[in-house]
Amino acid sequence: MEFFVVQLLNSLSYGLLLFMLSSGLTLIFSMMGVLNFAHASFYMLGAYFAYQISRYVGFWPALAIAPLLVGALGAMTERFGLRTVHKYGHVAELLFTFGLFYLIEEVVHLVWGRAPVDYRIPQALDFAAFTIFSTSYPAYRVFMMGVSVAMLLGLFLLLTRTRIGTIIQASLTHPHMVEALGHDVPRIFMLVFGGGAALAGVAGVIGGNAFVTEPGMASAVGSIVFVVVVFGGMGSLAGAFVASLFFGAIQTYTVAMDYSLLDLAARLGMGIAADSPVRGLLSVSVAQTAPVLPYLLMVLMLIVRPTGLMGTRET
Amino acid sequence: MLDVRDLHAYYGKSHILHGVDMKVAEGEIVSLLGRNGAGRSTTIKAILGQVVLEGSVRFRGEEMAGLKTFQIARKGVGYVPENRDIFPTLTVRQNLVLGMKGTRERGRWKLDDMYRLFPVLKQRADAPAGVMSGGEQQMLTLCRTLMGDPDLVMIDEPTEGLAPRIVEQVAELFDEMKSRGVSILLVEQKLAIALRISQRLYVMGHGRIVFEGTPQELRTDDSVRKEWLEV
Numbered sequence: 224m225e226f227f228v229v230q231l232l233n234s235l236s237y238g239l240l241l242f243m244l245s246s247g248l249t250l251i252f253s254m255m256g257v258l259n260f261a262h263a264s265f266y267m268l269g270a271y272f273a274y275q276i277s278r279y280v281g282f283w284p285a286l287a288i289a290p291l292l293v294g295a296l297g298a299m300t301e302r303f304g305l306r307t308v309h310k311y312g313h314v315a316e317l318l319f320t321f322g323l324f325y326l327i328e329e330v331v332h333l334v335w336g337r338a339p340v341d342y343r344i345p346q347a348l349d350f351a352a353f354t355i356f357s358t359s360y361p362a363y364r365v366f367m368m369g370v371s372v373a374m375l376l377g378l379f380l381l382l383t384r385t386r387i388g389t390i391i392q393a394s395l396t397h398p399h400m401v402e403a404l405g406h407d408v409p410r411i412f413m414l415v416f417g418g419g420a421a422l423a424g425v426a427g428v429i430g431g432n433a434f435v436t437e438p439g440m441a442s443a444v445g446s447i448v449f450v451v452v453v454f455g456g457m458g459s460l461a462g463a464f465v466a467s468l469f470f471g472a473i474q475t476y477t478v479a480m481d482y483s484l485l486d487l488a489a490r491l492g493m494g495i496a497a498d499s500p501v502r503g504l505l506s507v508s509v510a511q512t513a514p515v516l517p518y519l520l521m522v523l524m525l526i527v528r529p530t531g532l533m534g535t536r537e538t
Numbered sequence: 539m540l541d542v543r544d545l546h547a548y549y550g551k552s553h554i555l556h557g558v559d560m561k562v563a564e565g566e567i568v569s570l571l572g573r574n575g576a577g578r579s580t581t582i583k584a585i586l587g588q589v590v591l592e593g594s595v596r597f598r599g600e601e602m603a604g605l606k607t608f609q610i611a612r613k614g615v616g617y618v619p620e621n622r623d624i625f626p627t628l629t630v631r632q633n634l635v636l637g638m639k640g641t642r643e644r645g646r647w648k649l650d651d652m653y654r655l656f657p658v659l660k661q662r663a664d665a666p667a668g669v670m671s672g673g674e675q676q677m678l679t680l681c682r683t684l685m686g687d688p689d690l691v692m693i694d695e696p697t698e699g700l701a702p703r704i705v706e707q708v709a710e711l712f713d714e715m716k717s718r719g720v721s722i723l724l725v726e727q728k729l730a731i732a733l734r735i736s737q738r739l740y741v742m743g744h745g746r747i748v749f750e751g752t753p754q755e756l757r758t759d760d761s762v763r764k765e766w767l768e769v
Contacts, residue, residue, distance in 0.1 A: 386641060389632050393625040400623035403586060405611035405639040405686055 225356035238471020239371035243426040245451040245463040247419025253395040253458030260320040263445030264327040265420040269427020270436040274342035282345035290424035297420020301413045331438045339437035450521045456534020477513040539564045545593040547584040554580045556745040567722045569732035572742035578725045616688025620695045622675045626668025633667045637685030645687025646718045652681040673704035690721040
């Protein structure tokens with residue numbers, strides 16, 4: 224029970240963090256029809272910027288400045304990069320974001336080196352928030368959840384309650400029509416790209432110190448975010464939300480489960496002979512399958528329901 | 539008001555429009571006729587800046603060729619697409635409000651005008667636009683464009699697939715637009731409607747204008763009708 228509750232909280236905070244990344248990615252996808260491979264790179268930049276800024280002025284200013292910087296970089300990427308590449312079609316755009324991913328990774332290598340940097344959670348939040356059963360739960364995790372929920376609430380209100388939000392919603396599906404009504408759709412694209420990058424930046428600031436800030440973090444998180452977006456349905460915010468929490472849970476729970484099919488068989492009273500050829504396979508524990516499980520689920524989803532959980536668009 | 543001269547348009551390498559010349563005067567209703575593939579919709583898209591073009595498109599004396607679509611729209615050119623591009627997840631009211639270029643109602647049309655002309659839009663104001671019938675969506679598309687207070691509205695096949703009762707309502711709206719000084723460039727396949735409401739007509743074929751004249755002139759010109767219009 225204790226294991227279950229603590230992991231539930233962990234998976235929630237991780238899932239919400241994933242949603243901060245997948246929401247931006249899925250919005251950018253539905254608007255431009257392009258999967259931004261470099262999206263998780265903005266997450267990484269958020270973490271590194273926050274590390275650098277917090278060395279001089281502390282964590283709190285970094286929490287505000289780093290996402291703004293990342294957002295500005297994202298907006299510039301759209302304005303001066305993607306917009307130019309756009310006329311050559313989706314493949315060129317895809318290759319552009321792919322190249323950007325490696326570019327950012329190399330820049331990070333050059334500036335901060337290949338080893339993890341010492342980006343720590345702020346002292347003000349380095350205490351136990353409460354104790355469940357016998358486990359004390361860190362306050363920083365609670366803070367992460369708070370920031371994520373606040374950001375997502377803000378995003379929701381922006382999209383549903385403001386004029387620019389309705390313009391964005393309309394542009395997701397009918398950009399040409401929105402432009403014919405006199406709205407500057409290219410600017411909206413830039414703002415959405417910048418906003419998505421900024422959101423990824425926030426995730427980087429609060430996730431970089433909770434986990435590890437190192438040059439591999441973009442590819443590690445990027446592939447999971449990719450899975451989340453495909454699983455939830457490309458272009459669907461609701462789908463991305465459900466899938467984020469789902470994969471947050473899958474990843475958190477499975478790594479801690481040390482059972483295998485062999486154990487299950489033993490419990491059911493089915494003995495597997497020691498020299499059986501399948502014994503090796505059956506003895507693989509759930510924890511060992513954790514890294515491959517998300518991809519397996521994605522492939523299954525694509526076979527059963529190619530549009531994903533709640534997507535409407537063929538991928 | 540609208541003065542198109544020697545307009546050429548291209549989709550990739552294929553040359554679609556071969557020197558189109560046409561005019562729409564202030565407060566005039568002009569129809570653009572022709573079979574599918576004659577180049578009517580491409581002409582509209584070229585005026586809107588959505589395809590690559592050569593030649594001149596002047597609106598109130600100002601050159602528009604080379605401007606972006608949203609800039610052209612802001613000059614006062616409205617567009618109602620053939621495929622009723624409503625925003626299905628937004629409410630009917632949100633759709634109408636997005637037609638406005640700023641945050642306030644200004645110009646000739648107010649939300650209440652639309653609700654008065656088409657009471658169904660008021661009844662459904664808070665429902666998602668996607669649940670409305672085809673005819674209602676057509677009304678919404680027209681009204682949404684009018685909310686942006688255009689001086690010229692280009693309308694692509696407004697009565698396609700609509701019930702006769704709704705076609706009548708669309709015709710009434712055109713009268714209302716005319717009385718408020720809005721010019722209309724109508725792309726139409728149904729000859730009867732075009733002959734009834736327009737002051738002048740153009741017939742297109744193979745990316746060129748092949749006839750220009752009044753409804754009376756087109757009625758009497760059997761050869762143009764046979765060669766370029768009748769299927």
